Amino acid sequence: MDFLNAIILLLNYLFVPALAYGSQLALGAIFVSLIYGILRFAYFTAGDLMSFGTMFTILFTWYFQSLGISLGFLPTALIAIPFGILITIFYVLLKDKLVFSYYRIKKSPPVMLAMVSIGTMFVTQAIVRIIIGPFDRRFFDGEKFIIKANEFKEMTGLNEGLAIKSTQVITLFVTVIVVSILFWFLNKTKTGKSMRAYSDNEDLALLSGIDPKKVVMITWVIAAILATVGGALYGLDKSFKPFTYFNNMLPIFAAAIVGGIGNPFGAFLGGYVIAFSEILLTYAYKKFFVYLLPESLEPDSLLQLLSTDYKFAVSFSILVIVLLFRPSGIFKGKVL
Amino acid sequence: MRKNLDIIAAYSIMLGLIILVGFLQSWSMALSILCLCLISAVMTIGANIQWGYAGLINFGIMGYTALGGLAAVLVSAPPVEEAWMAGGFNMLLCAFIIFSMIFIIRIITKKFSKSKNRTYIIAGIIIAGLILLRLISAPAIESIEAVNPATTGFLGGMGLPILFSWIVGAFFAGGLAYVIGKIALGLRADYLAIATLLISEIVIAVIKHEDWLSRGVKNVIGLKRPVPYEIDLQGKEWFINLVQKLNQGSLNLITNSLEKQQALKQLVIESSTVFVKLCFAGLFTAVVIILLIITQKALYSPWGRMMRAIRDNDEAANAMGKNVVKQHLLIFVLGSAIVGIAGAMLVTYDGLFTPGSYRPMRYTFLIWVMVIVGGSGNNFGAILGGFAVWFLWIEAAPIALFLINFFTIGLEETNALKVHLIDSIPYFRFLMMGIGLLLIMRYRPKGILPEKIKRV
Numbered sequence: 124m125d126f127l128n129a130i131i132l133l134l135n136y137l138f139v140p141a142l143a144y145g146s147q148l149a150l151g152a153i154f155v156s157l158i159y160g161i162l163r164f165a166y167f168t169a170g171d172l173m174s175f176g177t178m179f180t181i182l183f184t185w186y187f188q189s190l191g192i193s194l195g196f197l198p199t200a201l202i203a204i205p206f207g208i209l210i211t212i213f214y215v216l217l218k219d220k221l222v223f224s225y226y227r228i229k230k231s232p233p234v235m236l237a238m239v240s241i242g243t244m245f246v247t248q249a250i251v252r253i254i255i256g257p258f259d260r261r262f263f264d265g266e267k268f269i270i271k272a273n274e275f276k277e278m279t280g281l282n283e284g285l286a287i288k289s290t291q292v293i294t295l296f297v298t299v300i301v302v303s304i305l306f307w308f309l310n311k312t313k314t315g316k317s318m319r320a321y322s323d324n325e326d327l328a329l330l331s332g333i334d335p336k337k338v339v340m341i342t343w344v345i346a347a348i349l350a351t352v353g354g355a356l357y358g359l360d361k362s363f364k365p366f367t368y369f370n371n372m373l374p375i376f377a378a379a380i381v382g383g384i385g386n387p388f389g390a391f392l393g394g395y396v397i398a399f400s401e402i403l404l405t406y407a408y409k410k411f412f413v414y415l416l417p418e419s420l421e422p423d424s425l426l427q428l429l430s431t432d433y434k435f436a437v438s439f440s441i442l443v444i445v446l447l448f449r450p451s452g453i454f455k456g457k458v459l
Numbered sequence: 460m461r462k463n464l465d466i467i468a469a470y471s472i473m474l475g476l477i478i479l480v481g482f483l484q485s486w487s488m489a490l491s492i493l494c495l496c497l498i499s500a501v502m503t504i505g506a507n508i509q510w511g512y513a514g515l516i517n518f519g520i521m522g523y524t525a526l527g528g529l530a531a532v533l534v535s536a537p538p539v540e541e542a543w544m545a546g547g548f549n550m551l552l553c554a555f556i557i558f559s560m561i562f563i564i565r566i567i568t569k570k571f572s573k574s575k576n577r578t579y580i581i582a583g584i585i586i587a588g589l590i591l592l593r594l595i596s597a598p599a600i601e602s603i604e605a606v607n608p609a610t611t612g613f614l615g616g617m618g619l620p621i622l623f624s625w626i627v628g629a630f631f632a633g634g635l636a637y638v639i640g641k642i643a644l645g646l647r648a649d650y651l652a653i654a655t656l657l658i659s660e661i662v663i664a665v666i667k668h669e670d671w672l673s674r675g676v677k678n679v680i681g682l683k684r685p686v687p688y689e690i691d692l693q694g695k696e697w698f699i700n701l702v703q704k705l706n707q708g709s710l711n712l713i714t715n716s717l718e719k720q721q722a723l724k725q726l727v728i729e730s731s732t733v734f735v736k737l738c739f740a741g742l743f744t745a746v747v748i749i750l751l752i753i754t755q756k757a758l759y760s761p762w763g764r765m766m767r768a769i770r771d772n773d774e775a776a777n778a779m780g781k782n783v784v785k786q787h788l789l790i791f792v793l794g795s796a797i798v799g800i801a802g803a804m805l806v807t808y809d810g811l812f813t814p815g816s817y818r819p820m821r822y823t824f825l826i827w828v829m830v831i832v833g834g835s836g837n838n839f840g841a842i843l844g845g846f847a848v849w850f851l852w853i854e855a856a857p858i859a860l861f862l863i864n865f866f867t868i869g870l871e872e873t874n875a876l877k878v879h880l881i882d883s884i885p886y887f888r889f890l891m892m893g894i895g896l897l898l899i900m901r902y903r904p905k906g907i908l909p910e911k912i913k914r915v
Contacts, residue, residue: 164649165649165652165653222897222901225901232648233648233649234516234648234649234652235900235904237516237649237652238827238831238896238900239897239900241824241827241828241896242893242894242896242897242900243893243897244824244893245824245828245889245890245892245893245896246889246890246893246894246897247893248820248886248889248893249886249887249888249889249890249893250890252883252886252889253880253883253886253887253890256882256883257886369820373656373657373660376653376656376657377657380650380653384650430668432664432667432668433664433668435660435661435664436660436661436664436665439657439658439660439661440661442654442657443642443643443654443657443658446642446643446646446650446654447642450645450646450650
């Protein structure tokens with residue numbers, strides 16, 4: 124019985140939250156990785172693009188709510204996401220046309236493009252803050268929990284409850300769908316294959332008649348979709364605040380590099396590596412060992428490896444270690 | 460003379476703008492803009508050394524600034540003896556353990572060749588050391604933070620004049636840069652950018668949460684200034700006389716002696732803030748000029764030529780027998796040390812240390828905008844960028860207000876759109892910075908004052 128309790132405890136506080144957070148990071152990391160692989164620069168607007176997409180999702184959610192449209196027990200935001208995606212696609216394509224295409228045609232060094240993306244980061248951040256303001260917004264509606272801690276306790280008769288938020292399940296569900304469509308697209312369709320070829324060797328790809336404009340456009344479209352979906356899921360699960368989204372850029376980059384930048388599948392796994400290590404290293408294991416060990420061996424301290432203040436620092440340290448020993452990432456980068 | 464015309468013109472315009480603020484808004488405001496412009500200029504000199512001379516991207520400027528600020532606290536805050544009694548010994552012991560750990564690991568890596576066993580031994584030493592550190596430091600930290608937590612709760616500093624911290628800050632930042640450089644300088648340009656950005660976040664996390672060292676988010680206030688305080692000045696005879704002399708004309712117009720006294724008092728209060736800021740501006744200008752002379756000399760020395768050669772083609776420079784790795788590390792340390800000076804200057808000027816205020820937007824990306832807008836590789840350009848961008852950053856709100864009022868002139872005061880826009884004025888500065896950066900990168904990619912290379 125104690126063993127079961129200990130397992131449920133870990134599931135409740137470690138596994139489920141880390142899985143949801145990891146999926147949100149993974150969505151971001153995949154598009155950063157894709158942009159790095161195909162457009163060949165570090166896209167510093169990543170966090171703010173996510174907040175841009177989320178902002179429009181929120182605006183549409185409010186609009187639908189004012190019309191009285193809802194999905195019952197599911198959050199209204201799920202219908203709003205496609206509209207948010209459309210506007211974000213329009214925005215990134217406009218940005219590419221006005222800003223990035225010039226440097227791509229001139230074949231500027233990647234550093235230059237990264238700097239330019241800092242310019243667009245400032246602009247995007249300003250747009251988001253001017254339209255919706257810098258404050259914390261919650262836009263979740265519908266049923267909050269799928270299983271409540273109390274209900275679970277009654278059902279199983281255990282001491283520990285397992286609470287599963289509906290946003291966590293939605294996050295996982297949506298991530299699995301989006302990511303499987305994406306990998307099917309990259310691996311099976313002709314366009315996807317041409318994108319991989321372009322990423323692998325640009326000159327050879329051009330030689331074999333791949334249209335670079337199309338490849339670039341599709342990359343941006345995928346980036347917009349993933350950014351909006353990832354951002355909206357994060358906002359549903361926690362809350363929307365432009366500054367948090369900007370900060371999320373950092374673990375997203377960490378995930379992309381840990382997974383091997385330019386390699387979307389690596390980035391996908393990298394997201395979970397970062398999320399799990401953040402939570403595993405900052406969790407206080409006292410209660411867990413209280414269940415497992417006999418009373419005489421019970422620990423006095425919290426058994427916390429690092430205080431939760433260092434959550435971000437954990438993921439960055441992992442990144443530094445990976446950069447030191449395997450600069451191409453855990454799952455060899457730059458192959459797509 | 461002719462060839463420097465653009466520099467003179469650009470600086471005159473900049474100075475004119477600041478003087479204009481003095482006339483239109485207030486002299487106190489103009490001088491505080493000037494002071495922060497000067498501090499930004501020091502930061503841009505540091506960033507420019509790395510990016511302009513050597514082509515290294517350092518997105519960790521925020522971390523070095525914060526370390527400089529920490530140096531200001533550790534040098535000038537009065538020591539908290541109680542806290543030292545409570546846990547000082549344990550903390551010193553921890554420092555000793557860390558140093559001996561590094562020492563032992565160095566010996567092992569030097570003496571033994573690379574093998575699996577060596578890796579395991581090193582890992583074992585690190586893990587054992589960390590556990591030992593944790594056991595020793597945890598009770599000490601608790602007791603230090605328990606000492607009078609409302610006002611101190613940290614070890615305090617050394618109680619020295621704060622000006623020393625400018626040098627100490629440089630050493631702190633340089634030391635950190637040495638460690639980071641050893642780890643990360645081998646990386647490709649954009650990897651280096653990301654790695655330094657993340658490492659600077661770690662530095663901020665440590666400063667924010669190690670309360671025993673820096674009081675963390677509880678902030679350190681009331682650091683001693685190197686210049687007089689307004690309140691002291693207002694009581695000084697010579698200062699009142701000076702103010703009286705300077706304002707003779709306007710004071711003589713007032714006939715009533717009581718009113719005259721009142722007016723003089725008001726003038727003394729106003730001029731005391733201006734005087735203090737003038738003192739700061741003088742100090743900062745001295746630093747900027749010294750750094751400028753040194754960096755200009757370095758740029759046109761054989762060493763500067765070698766750096767440019769490495770930047771433009773490191774393989775060729777390597778083939779000529781130049782040690783690229785060593786030079787990169789050197790310049791990384793030097794540039795970061797200068798940023799550390801700026802961090803200490805900033806805390807000196809504010810008189811307080813607020814770890815919560817260090818954000819990458821303000822302390823990393825804005826500085827980069829300054830360097831790129833001003834002209835990378837050209838010190839005069841970088842300094843001008845610091846001035847121009849900081850000026851715009853502060854004056855963006857009035858400009859945005861003017862523009863909004865101008866474009867919404869047909870709308871009523873209560874119009875929802877107009878009210879919303881006016882409410883979000885503070886965020887227009889991001890828009891201006893972004894658009895400014897994009898325009899400069901597109902149409903003048905070398906900055907306002909581009910790099911000039913003298914041919915011998």
